[in-house]
Amino acid sequence: MADKEKKAESSKVEKAATEESKAKEKVAKAAKASGKKSDRPGFFARSGKGIKRFFKDFKGETKKIVWPDAKMVLKSTGVVLLVVAIVSVIIYGIDYGLSAGVGALKKVAANQSTSIEDAEDITNLDEDAAEAEADAAAKADTEAEADTEADADTAADADTAENAEDEQQAESEDTNESETASEADEQNADSQETPTEADAQEPASDTAAAADSED
Numbered sequence: 001m002a003d004k005e006k007k008a009e010s011s012k013v014e015k016a017a018t019e020e021s022k023a024k025e026k027v028a029k030a031a032k033a034s035g036k037k038s039d040r041p042g043f044f045a046r047s048g049k050g051i052k053r054f055f056k057d058f059k060g061e062t063k064k065i066v067w068p069d070a071k072m073v074l075k076s077t078g079v080v081l082l083v084v085a086i087v088s089v090i091i092y093g094i095d096y097g098l099s100a101g102v103g104a105l106k107k108v109a110a111n112q113s114t115s116i117e118d119a120e121d122i123t124n125l126d127e128d129a130a131e132a133e134a135d136a137a138a139k140a141d142t143e144a145e146a147d148t149e150a151d152a153d154t155a156a157d158a159d160t161a162e163n164a165e166d167e168q169q170a171e172s173e174d175t176n177e178s179e180t181a182s183e184a185d186e187q188n189a190d191s192q193e194t195p196t197e198a199d200a201q202e203p204a205s206d207t208a209a210a211a212d213s214e215d
Helices: 002-034 043-064 070-214
Strands: none
Touching: 002 043
16 A cells, blocks of 8 residues: 555656646747747856755655565565575686686696706706717727827837847847857867878878887
């Protein structure tokens, strides 16, 4: 009943407002048609009338408001809370899924970066190991060349020493042979001289033996 009365009052107010506006329009039209200039009020009067009209219209609009009862308020409140809960759950799920996806992408990117860094470290280590092996091989080659040169030098020194020894031995043998040859020549000369003396002694012995026989 109260709602119906409020609705009736609001309809009456609307009708009155529409009638007033229509009457004003008729008056304005009549004034324009008659060509008479209406007395225009001042600024403050017009502003006061506008304020009065605003509050009058505001009052009429507030009378038009139909306030819901307690059951309708509780029902609409429950619906709003339910919708808010559902939307919040949906937003939470979307946010959680997006955050999980971003975290997974970050982990994948971090793993890829770490794998790339590990591969670079491994390549660097391999390069360092290859350089170290190359340096070791170069050192070994230089040492081997030095050893071969040293061996060649020692072999050359040994050859020169052996050659010198051989030359010394040959010289000593030559001197020994010359000495033995000279000694042999001297002995031959002595042996040639001794037979002449024997030959000289043999006639003397013959003469002595002949003298003895004669005696």
